[in-house]
Amino acid sequence: MDPRSQVLLRQRERFIDQDLLLAGLPADDLLAELPQAHGWSWHAGEAAVLKQRFDQRCHFASTLSDTPYHSAVLFLPKAREQVDYLLQTIAARLNSGANLYLVGEKRTGIERAAKQLQNLGRAIKLDSARHCQLWHVELSQPISAPRDPWQQWSLSNPPHTLAIHSLPGVFSHGRLDKGSALLLEHLADLPGHAWLDYGCGAGVIGASLKQRHPAATLQLLDVDAFAVASSQRTLEANQLDAQVIAADSLAGFANASLDAVISNPPFHQGVDTQYQVSHDLIREAHRVLRPGGELRIVANDFLRYPPLIEQHFAHCETLAHANGFRIYRAIRR
Numbered sequence: 001m002d003p004r005s006q007v008l009l010r011q012r013e014r015f016i017d018q019d020l021l022l023a024g025l026p027a028d029d030l031l032a033e034l035p036q037a038h039g040w041s042w043h044a045g046e047a048a049v050l051k052q053r054f055d056q057r058c059h060f061a062s063t064l065s066d067t068p069y070h071s072a073v074l075f076l077p078k079a080r081e082q083v084d085y086l087l088q089t090i091a092a093r094l095n096s097g098a099n100l101y102l103v104g105e106k107r108t109g110i111e112r113a114a115k116q117l118q119n120l121g122r123a124i125k126l127d128s129a130r131h132c133q134l135w136h137v138e139l140s141q142p143i144s145a146p147r148d149p150w151q152q153w154s155l156s157n158p159p160h161t162l163a164i165h166s167l168p169g170v171f172s173h174g175r176l177d178k179g180s181a182l183l184l185e186h187l188a189d190l191p192g193h194a195w196l197d198y199g200c201g202a203g204v205i206g207a208s209l210k211q212r213h214p215a216a217t218l219q220l221l222d223v224d225a226f227a228v229a230s231s232q233r234t235l236e237a238n239q240l241d242a243q244v245i246a247a248d249s250l251a252g253f254a255n256a257s258l259d260a261v262i263s264n265p266p267f268h269q270g271v272d273t274q275y276q277v278s279h280d281l282i283r284e285a286h287r288v289l290r291p292g293g294e295l296r297i298v299a300n301d302f303l304r305y306p307p308l309i310e311q312h313f314a315h316c317e318t319l320a321h322a323n324g325f326r327i328y329r330a331i332r333r
Contacts, residue, residue: 002026003130004075004103009033010127011134014071014099021072023064023090025050031057040064042225045248060246062167062229064089069098076104076113082169082226083113084146091120091143101126102135110135150233157184157208165233166202167226171266173202179264179325180204183298186319186327191294192259193217198281199265200244203231209262210240218242221250250284256293261285263297279308286312289332301326 001009005028008015012033020037022030027046031037031054039058041047047060059065072090077083091100102117104110106128114135117123121137128134151174155162166173172180183205190209193216197206200220210218220231220242228246235242245252250261265278278299285295295313299305301324309316313330320327 001028004105004132005030006130007103007127007132007134008073010129018070021069021090023072023086024075024077026075038067044223044246060225062225064093069094071099073101073103076102076108076110077169078108079169081173083116085149085168087117087120088143088146091139092145094139096139096142098139100137100139103132105132155204157211160211162207162211163237164202164204165237166230170227170230171201176204178323179298182320182322182325183264183327184208190260191292194258195260195262196221196258198261198263200231201227203234205262205264206231206242207234207238207240210242211238219245221245221247223248249280250288253288255287256290258288258293259290260294260296261289265297278305282308283312286332291332293332295330296327298325298327300324
C-alpha cells in the first residue's frame with residue numbers, strides 16, 4: 001500500500017464512518033479500507049485500476065462532482081500552483097466545520113504545502129510516518145470557490161495565431177516552454193496524415209499541427225484529466241477538429257495505425273528522474289507506427305534517450321540541439 005495511505009490508516013478513526021472524499025488518491029487498497037469514501041482521480045491509469053475494483057466509488061475528471069462530503073483528504077500533487085486551486089476547490093464544497101486533510105511525502109514538499117493549507121484555517125500536523133506527513137484544518141467558515149482558474153495566452157503559429165488555454169498543474173501552464181518551442185520549429189516533413197501528440201498538455205503541439213495541416217487526422221493523448229480538459233478547450237477556442245484521449249499508454253492503439261508520434265514526453269516521477277514513461281512510449285510507438293512512420297520527440301539534452309530509441313528503432317537521428325534540448329527522430333523500417 002502507498003505510504004501516504006498507510007499514514008491515513010494510522011488515523012483510521014477519523015475517516016471510517018463518514019462520507020469522505022479522497023482527492024488524487026493512489027491506486028491501492030485505501031477505498032477497501034474506508035468503505036464510506038469516494039475517490040476523485042485525475043490520473044487516467046490509476047483511475048482505470050480503481051474503477052475496475054470499486055466501480056461507482058471513484059470518478060476521473062478535471063472537476064469535482066456535486067456529491068456532498070463530510071470531510072476530504074487531498075493527496076499532495078507535485079505542482080505547487082495546483083495545490084492552492086485544489087484546496088480551494090475542495091474546501092468550497094465542504095460545509096463550515098468540516099475537516100480537510102492534506103497528506104504527502106516530505107521530499108515532495110508537504111511542509112511547504114501545509115503553509116498553503118493555513119490559508120483556510122489553523123493547520124495542525126497530525127502524524128509523521130513512512131516519510132510522509134498528515135495535516136488537518138477545520139473549516140471554521142464557508143470557503144468561496146476559486147476564481148476562474150483558466151489561463152489563456154497567444155502562440156504565434158505562422159501564418160496564424162493560436163489561443164492556448166490551460167488549468168493549474170498542466171505542464172507549462174500559461175506559457176510556452178523551451179522544449180515545445182524548439183519542437184514547433186522542427187515539425188516539417190512529417191510522413192502521412194495520421195498523427196498523435198503524446199503527452200499533449202494544453203494542446204500546444206497538437207493544435208499547432210492541426211492549424212498548419214487541416215487535412216491531417218490528429219489525436220492528442222494525455223494521462224492527466226486537467227491536461228485533457230485544457231487541450232479540448234484549446235482546440236474548441238481555435239475551431240480545430242481533433243480527438244483528445246485520456247490514457248496512460250498507447251495500449252488502445254492498433255498495430256501500424258499511425259504515421260507519426262510527436263511528443264514532449266514527461267520524465268519526472270515526483271522528484272526523481274524517471275525514464276519509464278518515455279521508455280514505454282518509445283517501445284509502443286514502434287508498434288503503432290506504420291512502416292515509414294516516424295517518432296519525433298524533444299528532450300532535455302542530459303537525458304540519454306538515443307540508446308532507448310536505438311533499442312527499438314535501431315537508429316536515432318538528432319534534428320536539432322538548442323537551449324539545452326534536442327530533437328530526436330526515428331523511422332520505423
